[in-house]
Each structure stands twice: as structure tokens, then as C-alpha cells.
Amino acid sequence: MSKTQTIYAAYGEKIAAVLAALETEGALPAGTSHANVTVEPPRDPSHGDLATNAAMVLAKQAKTNPRELAGKIVEKLSADPSVTSAEIAGPGFINLRLDPASWLAELGAIASSGDAYGSSSMGEGRSVNVEYVSANPTGPMHMGHCRGAVVGDALASLLGFAGHKVIREYYVNDAGSQVDTLARSAHLRYREALGEEIGEIPEGMYPGDYLVAVGQRLADNFGDKYVGKDESEWLALFKAEAVDAMMDQIRDDLALLGIRHDVFSSEAALQAAGKPEQAEAWLRQHDLVYDGVLEQPKGKVVDDWEPVELPLFRSTKFGDDQDRPIRKSDGKWTYFGADLAYHMQKAEDADELIDIWGADHAGTVKRIKAAVAALSEGSGKPIPFDVKLVQMVQLLRGGEPVKMSKRSGNFVTIADMVEEVGKDVVRFTMLTRKPEAQMDFDFAKVVEASKDNPVFYVQYANARIHSTLRKAAAEGFAPNADNLGLLGEEELALVKQAAQFPREVEAAAKAREPHRIAFYLYDLAGAFHAYWNLGNDRPDKRFIVAQDGDLTGARLFLAVQLGQVIRNGLRILGVEAVEEM
Known part of the structure; x- marks a missing residue:
């Protein structure tokens, strides 16, 4: 149930009361579950304001047909003075029309809730660990990391707004061979900083200029102590120093996007603490790891392949296509x-x-889900686990692809992106498509001042609202809730659109899909701009009607609440609600 008594929650309770009354009368069995009963807008707005599937999902328990049960529900709902009509549609859906006062009360709910409007307690304080970005610490953040960073951060905010306790985590992959390569590359730059001519960076090293500063930092800290020394004397030290330097830069890059993590977990520290050994021992104890031999790779001949006994996790037990070595x-x-x-x-x-x-x-999703399922099964603490896959972004400049490669050092960094188009443009744009869909990011298009640019379109709606409020104040008008009954059908349509926000938050949080909030905001902004444009041809439809202070006050109050919903949605996405453009 939402923290604020929104209109959908209120009518959900009314329908629940009707169903409880039908239980008392014997029309429904005692203790009938209402878990699958929904209250939502009808697909076609001409059918009414609200629709419920109550009769459809409860008829079987009532041992009757849906339309007969719907008739009993409609009879009781029709007695509610706020329901102007209740009709049965199709096989047993129920469509309701509400009196305008019900929708106008929702404006009051927005005003009284303010920044909390749309928030929910559906998460019930459950802790959710959202791990995102987790790029190898071998260079600055670039566009290859950007989309996942924004999706993860927006999802974390969404879940927090929906009542979860969220842990934002970054896994530092600092134990692999790529970090050894980073240390060796940093050693080259260290020698360069001390005046040595190192020539062209050897193949396989990281040649990017971003390591010049790391080399200088090492030179400042250690002088020439590790020049000409065997790798065994400096590799571990340089690895730790280089990773620290890269993580400092990564944190700075993410901060440019407004992203901050709660926890940074080190793979090297994990291994040093013996966590993998503990996991293996636990899994062996539960017969989930055994020593075995992998099958020879299928479909190709590997000349140097030979059978080797390895510890294998029984991932086939959990749906994987083969057991996996640990x-x-x-x-x-x-x-x-x-x-x-x-x-x-x-x-x-x-x-x-x-x-x-x-x-x-994508290829590792099945096996890691199998592993977490195994851990849950054995520990007795079921751990829901989800992996969200994010497609890469095709970066364009003037319609031409921009090539990126971390190893060559030729890439566009997040810092470059934010400097050129701004944090808000980057963040909102990354949420304008489902994360599993391909995306193009063209520098020219993302800064267009047009309806085709979603971030501009939404921010412009909020800016227009504030511009109107400033103009009204200059002319002596102020928002006023005393005469909301003067609002007509066009204005009520905007209220109905705004009232969708709490539902959208809960649906998006349940689906783990923050892009739904971006889609919703674009639709709400579109409805606002369409109403605004009515005033171009019809002065009586403008927010400020100079000759009617009461109507102007009511419309300004409406505008304020629309702006509140837009700001709440943008806050979830980590985008500023600008007041001037």
C-alpha cells in the first residue's frame, strides 16, 4: 500500500470492503484471497476512470460466472456517492466513472505529500543489493560503462522510493591478469616520469595517456627505487597503487553523473580473506562441488586439449547446460x-x-543464477536474484560512429560526455529505451530543443510551469485550491494523468525497470504541452485568465502539482528539474 492515500489505493480499499461484505453475505467464501485483484485505468479512457478485474479473478472461488459476480460488486459500488457509474464490460470486467471531486482530491494529495508523492512501502524495508558498473579498474570510465551505470543508479533510487533499503555496490575486479598488465603499464609511465625514454608502448600494454599521471604519482612517491628492479620487487606494490589511482578517477567520473556507491568490494581482498575457499568447502559439504573432468569442446578440434580433473560446480542441477569449473x-x-x-x-x-x-x-547469467540458487537452497535463506542485461551504446557524432577501445586509449570518457552535453542529458537519454534494446547516442540529437528529444521535452514542461508561476506572481495571481471545482474536463484529464504516478512507481519497481518512469514523464509532459497549446487559440484555456482570478488560482494550483510529479519522477532518474531554459 502506498504511503499516501492515492486515488487508486483509496478505491482499492473500497473494492476490498465490497468483497469483504460479499464474504459476510456468503456470495464469496470466507478468507478469499484478493492478491490478484487490481485497480487500474481502463485501456480505453472512454470506458471510464478506473477498472477492476475482481469478478474475473474471484469467480472461480465463488463458484459462479464472472458476470454474475460482477453484478453483485457493481450493485454495491453504485451505492458509493463518488461513483457516478459502474458498468460490466466483456466477460466480467468492471469500469467505474468517478465524480470530479474524487480527482480534485488527488490534487490535494499531491500537494500534501509533496516530495513523497508516489513513494511506496511495497518494499517493506527489505534490503536489496544493487551491484552496477563494476568496470575493471584499468582506465577511466567511458561510454561502454555509462548506460549500465545510469540504469543501476536509477534502479537503486527507484527501489528506495518504493520502500526498499538499498545497498549500492561496486565490485572491483583487482585480482586478474588485466591488473598485472595495468601495473606493468604504470611501471613504464613511472620510468617515463623519471626521464627515461620509453618509446612506443609495447603491444598488450595499456597505452592511454591517463596513465601518465599515475606514473608521475609513483615517481613522486618512490623516486627511482624501482627502476631496473626485478618485477617481483614492485609488481604487487604497483598493482595496488595503480588500482587505487584508477578507482579514485572512476569515483570522480561517476560523481560527474551523480553516482555514488555505498560499498566497494575488492576481488583481491575477497580472495585474501579466503572467501572462495570457504564457498568451495560449503558447496562440497552440500555435494554441490565435485572433482571431475570437463568434456572436450564440441564442434572444433583443439590440438592441445587433454582431460584435466577440476573442481566442478553442479550447475546442471539448476538448469545450466554443463557443470562449471571453479x-x-x-x-x-x-x-x-x-x-x-x-x-x-x-x-x-x-x-x-x-x-x-x-x-x-549474457552467457554467464544462467550459471551464476544457479550458484546463488544453490547457496539459497543450502543456507535456508532464499535469496531472490536477478540479472539485468544492458546493451552497449552506439556513440555517434554527426551520424558517424565513434570507435572506442580502452587498450588503444582512443575512447570517449564519461567526463567528455558530461562536459559536452551535461549530466542530465546523459542520464535521461540512457533511460529512454529498454536497457536490453540497442541504443544510438548522437551528440547533435540529444541536445535538440524539440519534442523528439525526451529530456528537453520533460524539463521544458517543468520550466514552463515555473515560468507561468513567475508571470502570474508578477501580475498578482497565486495558486489557490479554494476553487478547484472550476476546472473542466481538459484540466481533469491532466489530473488523471498525474494520478498514474504512484502506480507507475510500484509497477516499475516490481519489474525492476526504471525506464518506465522516463516513459511516464514523457507522456505526462506531452499531456501538459498539449493543454498549454490549447491556450494559443483559446485564451480562455490559458493558465492565466486575467479577468478570472478564481479560475486562474485553480489552474495555477494544478500547474504546481503537475510540476511536483515531474520533479519527483526526475529525482528518481537522477535528473535535475530545471526551472529556466
């Missing part, structure tokens, strides 16, 4: 083995886990 033949942990232990660690502090991954990791 260690390599040299005894080192596979990425899957380390990741399994990491999820086991996360599950200790959360009721639910959500990972935001790039679509290139």
Missing part, C-alpha cells in the same frame, strides 16, 4: 569461482541481489 588447472580461481564467492558474501547482508551487467556477459 578453479583452473593451475589452481587459480576461475572468474566464475571468484564471482560465486562474491555473491555468497553479498547474500550475507541483503535479502535480495540484483546485478546490472553488460549484454556481453
Whole structure:
């Protein structure tokens, strides 16, 4: 149930009361579950204001047909003075029309709730760990990381707004061979900072200029102590120093997008603490890891392949197509083995886990879900776990693709993006398509001042509202709720659109889809702009009607509440609600 008594919640309670009365009368069995009963807008607005499926989902329990049960529900709802009509549609849906006062009361609910309007307690305080970004600490954040970063951050905000306790986490992959390469690349730049001519960066190293500052930092800290020394003397140190430097830069880059994590978990620290060994021991105890030999790869001949006994996780037990090794033949942990232990660690502090991954990791989803399912089964603490895949973004400049490569150092960073088009444009644009859909990001199009640019269209609606309020104040008018009954059908249509927001929040949170909020805001902004445009041809439909102060006050009150809903939605997305454009 929402924290504020929104109109959909209120009528949900009215319908629940009707169903309880039918139970008392014997028309429904005692204790009938209402879990699947919904109250929502009808698909066709001409059919009414609200629709419920109560008769459709409860008829079987009542041992009657849906239309007969709908008739009994309609009879009781029709007695409510706020219901102007209750009609049965199709096989048993019920459409309701409400008196204008019910919708006008929703404006009061928006005003009284303010920043909390649309928030929900559906999360019931359950802790949700949302892990996102988790880029290897081998360079600055670039556009390859941006979309997942924004989706994860917006999802975390959405879940918090819907009543969850959210843990924002970043997993630092600082234990793999790529970090050794980073340390060696930093050592080259260290020698360069001390005056050595290093020439062209060797193949396989990271050549980006971003490591110049890291090399200088190492030179300042250690002088020439590690020049000419064996790698064994400096590799571990340089690895830690380089990762620290890269993580400082990554935090700064993410801050430009308004993103801050609560927890940074180190893979190296995880392994140093023996977490993978603990996970393996636990899994062996529950017969979920065994020593076995993988089958030879199918479909191709591998000349140097030979059977090797490895510790294998029984992922086929949980729907995977083969069991997966958790260690390599040299005894080192596979990425899957380390990741399994990491999820086991996360599950200790959360009721639910959500990972935001790039679509290139799709092949590992099944096995990591299997691992978490195994941990849940054995621990007796079921851990819901979801992986959201995010497609890459095709970056365009003037319609031409911009190539990116971290290894070559030729890439567009998040810092570059924010400097050129602004944080709000980047964030909102990343949420204008479903994350699993391909996306183009063209510098020219994302800053267009047009209806085709969603971020402009939504921000412009809020700016227009504030411009109107400033103009009204200059002319001596102020928002006033005393005469809301003067609002007509066109204005009530805007109220009905705004009243969808709490439903959209709960639906988006339940589906783990923050882009739904961006879609909703675009539709709400479109409805507002359409009403605004009525005033171009019809002066009586303008927000400020100079000769009618009462009507002007009512319309300004409406405008204020529309702006409140837009601001609440933009806050979830991490986008500023600008007041001037």
C-alpha cells in the first residue's frame, strides 16, 4: 500500500470492503484471497476512470460466472456517492466513472505529500543489493560503462522510493591478469616520469595517456627505487597503487553523473580473506562441488586439449547446460569461482541481489543464477536474484560512429560526455529505451530543443510551469485550491494523468525497470504541452485568465502539482528539474 492515500489505493480499499461484505453475505467464501485483484485505468479512457478485474479473478472461488459476480460488486459500488457509474464490460470486467471531486482530491494529495508523492512501502524495508558498473579498474570510465551505470543508479533510487533499503555496490575486479598488465603499464609511465625514454608502448600494454599521471604519482612517491628492479620487487606494490589511482578517477567520473556507491568490494581482498575457499568447502559439504573432468569442446578440434580433473560446480542441477569449473588447472580461481564467492558474501547482508551487467556477459547469467540458487537452497535463506542485461551504446557524432577501445586509449570518457552535453542529458537519454534494446547516442540529437528529444521535452514542461508561476506572481495571481471545482474536463484529464504516478512507481519497481518512469514523464509532459497549446487559440484555456482570478488560482494550483510529479519522477532518474531554459 502506498504511503499516501492515492486515488487508486483509496478505491482499492473500497473494492476490498465490497468483497469483504460479499464474504459476510456468503456470495464469496470466507478468507478469499484478493492478491490478484487490481485497480487500474481502463485501456480505453472512454470506458471510464478506473477498472477492476475482481469478478474475473474471484469467480472461480465463488463458484459462479464472472458476470454474475460482477453484478453483485457493481450493485454495491453504485451505492458509493463518488461513483457516478459502474458498468460490466466483456466477460466480467468492471469500469467505474468517478465524480470530479474524487480527482480534485488527488490534487490535494499531491500537494500534501509533496516530495513523497508516489513513494511506496511495497518494499517493506527489505534490503536489496544493487551491484552496477563494476568496470575493471584499468582506465577511466567511458561510454561502454555509462548506460549500465545510469540504469543501476536509477534502479537503486527507484527501489528506495518504493520502500526498499538499498545497498549500492561496486565490485572491483583487482585480482586478474588485466591488473598485472595495468601495473606493468604504470611501471613504464613511472620510468617515463623519471626521464627515461620509453618509446612506443609495447603491444598488450595499456597505452592511454591517463596513465601518465599515475606514473608521475609513483615517481613522486618512490623516486627511482624501482627502476631496473626485478618485477617481483614492485609488481604487487604497483598493482595496488595503480588500482587505487584508477578507482579514485572512476569515483570522480561517476560523481560527474551523480553516482555514488555505498560499498566497494575488492576481488583481491575477497580472495585474501579466503572467501572462495570457504564457498568451495560449503558447496562440497552440500555435494554441490565435485572433482571431475570437463568434456572436450564440441564442434572444433583443439590440438592441445587433454582431460584435466577440476573442481566442478553442479550447475546442471539448476538448469545450466554443463557443470562449471571453479578453479583452473593451475589452481587459480576461475572468474566464475571468484564471482560465486562474491555473491555468497553479498547474500550475507541483503535479502535480495540484483546485478546490472553488460549484454556481453549474457552467457554467464544462467550459471551464476544457479550458484546463488544453490547457496539459497543450502543456507535456508532464499535469496531472490536477478540479472539485468544492458546493451552497449552506439556513440555517434554527426551520424558517424565513434570507435572506442580502452587498450588503444582512443575512447570517449564519461567526463567528455558530461562536459559536452551535461549530466542530465546523459542520464535521461540512457533511460529512454529498454536497457536490453540497442541504443544510438548522437551528440547533435540529444541536445535538440524539440519534442523528439525526451529530456528537453520533460524539463521544458517543468520550466514552463515555473515560468507561468513567475508571470502570474508578477501580475498578482497565486495558486489557490479554494476553487478547484472550476476546472473542466481538459484540466481533469491532466489530473488523471498525474494520478498514474504512484502506480507507475510500484509497477516499475516490481519489474525492476526504471525506464518506465522516463516513459511516464514523457507522456505526462506531452499531456501538459498539449493543454498549454490549447491556450494559443483559446485564451480562455490559458493558465492565466486575467479577468478570472478564481479560475486562474485553480489552474495555477494544478500547474504546481503537475510540476511536483515531474520533479519527483526526475529525482528518481537522477535528473535535475530545471526551472529556466
